[in-house]
Amino acid sequence: MSSQISVVKCDSYEPVLVEQRVRQVVDLLGGITSFIKPGSTVLVKPNLLMSKEPEYGITTHPEVVRAVIHILKEINCKIIIGDGPSIWGRFIENVDEVYEITGIKKLCQEEGVELVSFDKRRMRDKYPLTVWLDKCDHLVNLPKFKTHELTLLTGAIKNLFGLVSGTYKLELHKNNFAPPEFAKTLVDIYQDARPALTIIDGILALEGDGPATSGKARQLNLLLGGADCVALDTVMAKIMGIKPQEVLTTKEAARRGLGEGQLSKIKIQGEDIEKLEIKPFVLPITSVKINRLAGPLKNIVKPLLRYYPYSLRAKCTRCGHCVNVCPKKCITLKKRGIFVDYKQCIACFCCQEACPAAAIAVKKSILAKLIGL
Numbered sequence: 021m022s023s024q025i026s027v028v029k030c031d032s033y034e035p036v037l038v039e040q041r042v043r044q045v046v047d048l049l050g051g052i053t054s055f056i057k058p059g060s061t062v063l064v065k066p067n068l069l070m071s072k073e074p075e076y077g078i079t080t081h082p083e084v085v086r087a088v089i090h091i092l093k094e095i096n097c098k099i100i101i102g103d104g105p106s107i108w109g110r111f112i113e114n115v116d117e118v119y120e121i122t123g124i125k126k127l128c129q130e131e132g133v134e135l136v137s138f139d140k141r142r143m144r145d146k147y148p149l150t151v152w153l154d155k156c157d158h159l160v161n162l163p164k165f166k167t168h169e170l171t172l173l174t175g176a177i178k179n180l181f182g183l184v185s186g187t188y189k190l191e192l193h194k195n196n197f198a199p200p201e202f203a204k205t206l207v208d209i210y211q212d213a214r215p216a217l218t219i220i221d222g223i224l225a226l227e228g229d230g231p232a233t234s235g236k237a238r239q240l241n242l243l244l245g246g247a248d249c250v251a252l253d254t255v256m257a258k259i260m261g262i263k264p265q266e267v268l269t270t271k272e273a274a275r276r277g278l279g280e281g282q283l284s285k286i287k288i289q290g291e292d293i294e295k296l297e298i299k300p301f302v303l304p305i306t307s308v309k310i311n312r313l314a315g316p317l318k319n320i321v322k323p324l325l326r327y328y329p330y331s332l333r334a335k336c337t338r339c340g341h342c343v344n345v346c347p348k349k350c351i352t353l354k355k356r357g358i359f360v361d362y363k364q365c366i367a368c369f370c371c372q373e374a375c376p377a378a379a380i381a382v383k384k385s386i387l388a389k390l391i392g393l
């Protein structure tokens with residue numbers, strides 16, 4: 021696999037401009053046939069985390085998906101589009117609403133391509149991944165450029181978690197809730213799915229307490245592309261102002277030899293990222309800061325440095341999405357809003373990720389506050 025990636029500027033979602041820049045991303049790497057066989061069947065997987073319009077910066081913009089569709093059509097590919105949004109919780113039928121509001125349904129109608137649900141699955145190794153992976157020759161991965169409360173960033177590797185069929189995502193969260201274990205799960209999925217091409221939509225990115233409504237949209241004006249998801253996440257971390265090895269999925273995938281995790285060994289076509297002068301991203305406040313503490317101190321105080329979801333009742337619409345996605349079933353919906361049983365909570369922040377109203381914040385333990393985390 022080549023650890024060559026491309027970085028291209030694009031300052032709006034104006035359709036003609038996006039298509040031109042997405043083509044540039046691909047052409048800088050040798051053109052679409054370097055990744056995809058003409059006439060093949062291709063599964064395209066954007067990030068459709070929840071039912072929010074593209075302007076929130078949470079989901080892959082339909083114009084980026086459209087540009088990829090046009091490029092694939094030119095080499096006579098059959099295109100299938102789908103994702104497994106987190107909002108599913110226990111209710112698979114909600115995916116239709118996500119497709120509608122994110123603009124993907126309309127796009128697929130306009131472009132005449134098939135839009136599918138990931139409700140049927142097959143066990144691949146130890147994970148139930150969508151059967152559409154088996155029905156397609158290639159996977160094209162279209163993540164969004166965002167911070168993530170649990171994994172620090174969500175880009176090329178993390179986006180593949182949506183290949184896990186429906187409700188089983190909650191099981192994986194429940195059984196692998198510590199960040200290093202969850203990172204291994206994500207890398208296992210990457211190892212299995214291995215997208216042929218990844219293009220990251222970083223035109224409107226998300227910073228702060230991502231990946232959903234608690235994060236803040238930020239105009240970044242970049243598109244990144246390549247086949248090596250480890251290299252892409254490494255460069256993405258650098259652009260965000262994070263040391264790439266702080267991202268546990270990058271570290272684990274590089275350790276397994278699944279891609280290039282050393283910035284100096286990645287060939288970047290297009291923009292010189294050192295000259296972009298991007299202000300560091302505002303990071304999520306949870307595990308990153310704990311992990312940055314010096315070794316011995318971290319081991320002593322770590323058990324006391326806890327973060328919990330905290331309900332902002334004035335914002336809560338009592339929609340119940342958080343209740344549905346909580347893998348520990350420790351959220352109760354009452355008249356005044358939600359109540360969390362903190363004895364059961366594993367701090368996975370699925371509730372925050374699923375909340376459409378930004379009504380779940382992060383509460384720190386007293387020690388975390390005292391030492392300024």
Ligand code: SF4
Pocket residue numbers: 329345346347348349350351360364365366367368369370371372
């Ligand atoms: S309350 Fe939120 S953070 Fe706690 S286990 Fe449930 S979904 Fe995860």
Ligand code: SF4
Pocket residue numbers: 331335336337338339340341342343353358374375376377378379380
């Ligand atoms: S906290 Fe958010 S997800 Fe939970 S019920 Fe309130 S608005 Fe819905």
